Amino acid sequence: MIEIENLVKKFGPFTAVDGISFKVEAGQVLGFLGPNGAGKSTTMKMITGFLAPTSGKISVCGHAVNGDARAAKRQMGYLPEGAPAYGEMTPAQFLQFIADVRGLSGSHRTERIATVIEQLHLDRVINQPIETLSKGFKRRVGLAQAILHDPKVLIMDEPTDGLDPNQKHEVRELIKGMAQDKIVVISTHILSEVDAVCTRAIIITNGRIVADETPQELIARSPSGKLDDVFREITLAEHLS
Amino acid sequence: MKNIAIIFKRELASYFATPVAYVFIVIFLVLSGALTFHIGAFFERGQADLAPFFNFHPWLYLFLVPAISMRLWAEERKSGNIELLLTLPISMIEAVIGKFLAAWLFTAIALFLTFPLWITVNYLGSPDNGVIFAAYIGSLLMAGGFLAIGACISATTKNQVIAFIISVVICFAFLLSGFSIVLDFFRGWAPQYVVDAIASLSFLTHFSSISKGVIDLRDIVYFASLIAVWLYANAVVIEMKKAS
Numbered sequence: 102m103i104e105i106e107n108l109v110k111k112f113g114p115f116t117a118v119d120g121i122s123f124k125v126e127a128g129q130v131l132g133f134l135g136p137n138g139a140g141k142s143t144t145m146k147m148i149t150g151f152l153a154p155t156s157g158k159i160s161v162c163g164h165a166v167n168g169d170a171r172a173a174k175r176q177m178g179y180l181p182e183g184a185p186a187y188g189e190m191t192p193a194q195f196l197q198f199i200a201d202v203r204g205l206s207g208s209h210r211t212e213r214i215a216t217v218i219e220q221l222h223l224d225r226v227i228n229q230p231i232e233t234l235s236k237g238f239k240r241r242v243g244l245a246q247a248i249l250h251d252p253k254v255l256i257m258d259e260p261t262d263g264l265d266p267n268q269k270h271e272v273r274e275l276i277k278g279m280a281q282d283k284i285v286v287i288s289t290h291i292l293s294e295v296d297a298v299c300t301r302a303i304i305i306t307n308g309r310i311v312a313d314e315t316p317q318e319l320i321a322r323s324p325s326g327k328l329d330d331v332f333r334e335i336t337l338a339e340h341l342s
Numbered sequence: 343m344k345n346i347a348i349i350f351k352r353e354l355a356s357y358f359a360t361p362v363a364y365v366f367i368v369i370f371l372v373l374s375g376a377l378t379f380h381i382g383a384f385f386e387r388g389q390a391d392l393a394p395f396f397n398f399h400p401w402l403y404l405f406l407v408p409a410i411s412m413r414l415w416a417e418e419r420k421s422g423n424i425e426l427l428l429t430l431p432i433s434m435i436e437a438v439i440g441k442f443l444a445a446w447l448f449t450a451i452a453l454f455l456t457f458p459l460w461i462t463v464n465y466l467g468s469p470d471n472g473v474i475f476a477a478y479i480g481s482l483l484m485a486g487g488f489l490a491i492g493a494c495i496s497a498t499t500k501n502q503v504i505a506f507i508i509s510v511v512i513c514f515a516f517l518l519s520g521f522s523i524v525l526d527f528f529r530g531w532a533p534q535y536v537v538d539a540i541a542s543l544s545f546l547t548h549f550s551s552i553s554k555g556v557i558d559l560r561d562i563v564y565f566a567s568l569i570a571v572w573l574y575a576n577a578v579v580i581e582m583k584k585a586s
């Protein structure tokens with residue numbers, strides 16, 4: 102379970118995240134929605150322990166992120182925005198490095214590496230330096246890295262950005278397939294994705310939560326039955342107020 | 343401990359995955375050879391020792407070590423990899439030490455590759471090999487000091503060129519503080535203990551005493567604490583700067 106209480110992040114005088122609270126249970130796929138600059142990535146960076154919150158509490162599977170960071174980090178797999186990776190390494194070397202850090206060993210290690218390579222179709226580029234890969238393949242390496250240790254909690258910042266339609270479909274299926282016993286938090290700008298994979302959607306604007314319900318409930322709000330219209334209505338209304 | 347080894351291994355491999363390692367090693371060997379033979383008059387002196395070789399090390403390191411250290415953290419921040427690294431179950435200090443040790447071992451490899459010079463001098467005469475060994479140790483410690491400074495400075499910026507220039511300037515100050523011109527400037531008005539303190543901060547003071555063959559505990563403590571202080575500062579700087 103992830104528990105977040107009154108999370109605030111200020112950059113100088115600017116408040117990027119302004120008092121966010123929510124809980125996520127295992128089995129939920131939570132989608133973070135919101136306009137550019139809403140504070141989605143900043144919230145994820147705090148959950149994963151990269152940024153220290155200005156105030157507020159985060160606990161992941163019972164471990165306080167600003168207390169026992171290492172225990173919390175062990176439970177999580179994280180795909181940062183832009184899927185950074187060491188460019189001079191090949192996906193094979195990179196996954197070996199992540200497996201080292203995650204403490205995987207023996208046959209379990211071999212099997213996990215083989216599984217993620219297969220799940221993300223990396224075999225074709227497995228020995229090519231990551232910096233020479235196309236954007237979509239880089240993203241797939243980032244996804245492979247995040248799920249390598251089969252974490253209880255998966256945090257993914259725009260996981261399908263830059264993927265081709267077939268890969269988008271596969272990654273969504275992958276997320277759905279893993280979701281049963283995990284907590285998955287993704288951010289996305291593709292609203293159809295929310296409907297397709299998320300069991301719950303949180304819309305953030307200006308660092309605050311303005312909606313927290315199931316995608317179906319959100320859709321039901323709009324006479325046109327389109328998530329896009331609901332999104333525009335909610336986020337623009339907030340903008341004007 | 344295990345995490346330090348994992349970071350160390352990855353970093354060291356990354357030097358050799360790019361031309362950086364080879365360019366650095368070749369330049370280090372060519373420059374140290376050229377300086378020793380031409381300016382240091384290795385043969386003309388007619389003495390079987392490596393003093394002309396080691397005398398140039400502080401000046402070689404002044405430019406070459408910042409060239410190694412500049413990318414340590416600047417690149418990590420620029421590429422966004424720092425976000426990946428620091429959200430893995432690794433502590434900041436493990437990452438700092440692992441990266442530093444990899445860079446240090448790398449300079450040690452470059453230094454080790456100057457061994458033909460040691461063999462040459464033994465072939466030509468009968469040098470005091472104990473002194474030469476001590477000088478190698480001193481040189482390695484000094485390289486560690488330069489690297490720790492460079493690593494910390496590299497964490498302050500995303501720009502490797504800026505990291506390089508600032509590191510050179512700070513390392514230069516650490517070298518110069520042992521020079522008699524600088525010390526004379528203070529001697530006129532500052533109390534003796536201030537002059538001594540400034541002199542004792544200098545790489546040169548400590549390096550030259552080790553390279554004369556005396557491995558004094560104080561010199562080792564000096565370099566060890568210098569490295570520890572700068573690496574601690576390195577961790578603090580990353581903590582402050584990682585968000586931006």
Ligand SMILES: Nc1ncnc2c1ncn2[C@@H]1O[C@H](COP(=O)(O)OP(=O)(O)OP(=O)(O)O)[C@@H](O)[C@H]1O
Pocket residue numbers: 112115117135136137138139140141142143144585586
């Ligand atoms: N290091 C920083 N220093 C100053 N401001 C920052 C910093 N990081 C983020 N911000 C600001 O915080 C706000 C939220 O940024 P964030 O990256 O969380 O947005 P986002 O919701 O992920 O947007 P996008 O959909 O474009 O990815 C933005 O206005 C951004 O400019």
Ligand SMILES: [Mg+2]
Pocket residue numbers: 141142143182258
């Ligand atoms: Mg974002």
